Amino acid sequence: MTAVDFAAFVENLADIASDTILPFFRTALGAEDKNVGGAFDPVTEADHAAESAMRRLIIETFPHHGIIGEEFGSVRSDADYVWVLDPIDGTKSFIAGMPTWGSLIGLLREGSPTYGMIVQPFTRERFVGDGVGALWRGPGANREVIERKLKTRACGDLSKATLLTTSPLLYAESKLPAFRRVEERVRLSRYGGDCYAFAMLAAGHVDCVIESGLKIYDIAPLIPIIEGAGGIVTNWDGGSATQGGDIVSSGSAELHDTVLKLLQG
Incomplete structure (x- = not known):
């Protein structure tokens, strides 16, 4: 089946x-x-x-x-x-x-x-x-x-990108500087999206979503939607996002590589 x-x-x-x-x-x-x-x-x-x-x-x-x-x-x-x-x-x-x-x-x-x-x-x-x-x-x-x-937006330039996260208050203190490295380079950053942020990425309205501390039920149902729309979703190390953790999703491979490098410091 x-x-x-x-x-x-x-x-x-x-x-x-x-x-x-x-x-x-x-x-x-x-x-x-x-x-x-x-x-x-x-x-x-x-x-x-x-x-x-x-x-x-x-x-x-x-x-x-x-x-x-x-x-x-x-x-x-x-x-x-x-x-x-x-x-x-x-x-x-x-x-x-x-x-x-x-x-x-x-x-x-x-x-x-x-x-x-x-x-x-x-x-x-x-x-x-x-x-x-x-x-x-x-x-x-x-x-x-x-x-x-649904089709993601092919933005490869971080300086032209829109970034969403639910709230920086949800990040562990040790993880927040990594998020800020990305945030300070984007054109627009907005808070409060929850799962709807990933929906807007899949729909091509935003370019990157970064979250920290997700559980499997927060992200596994979203992966087929994001990837089906042409996007990429991994953990901050570039590995599988299925089990949750610190998650990043981008509308294009070029942008995702740039964001991963910044998150990894």
Whole structure:
């Protein structure tokens, strides 16, 4: 079975996530702190409900598949097929009423990202990719649903590039100087993107995204979208990004090489 065969099932998972999460958005929803005593790491009822619903459908449909999720951990993570779920990537943005969050759904085959989707229920957008191609689906000018191919922007000059990161406050003190070396050379730097930053890179609106301390569920679902749109995503050492860590993604190989050299000092 190929990733394409799972496409309709992923759409069902996306519908479940959307239907579960959207009623909570911009309400008086409370958030618990998963990291009591450390940096604020919120989780909401919407996170738990959406991941639970997606897990139920996966287990009912593919009982031999594995699952890695942000809220409820891993089961059968050594299976040939493993689903990677982040019900709300960007929970801080979610509880602040900002629409730069999304539900991430990814599929690993023998440990490699083979299919991924970003679902943004509020803007009614979906970004999907299989590593070979990538598509955006969302509302058109007359609110009809339209679809178009995603393609990264071929910017090779860092001085003309737009850079996104969620927040420098999330970087360890030892990692921040590396990020600043890149930031001081770009034309424009913006904060607060969460998963939506990677979506905008795949869509060709920004040129580079740098993050630090990501988990597998933060990045694995995004890799097939970025690569399917022609982009590159690695860790700061130029290795695989699948397991998370310090991650950089660029729209062109030339720009990526430049950024890696600066990050490595």
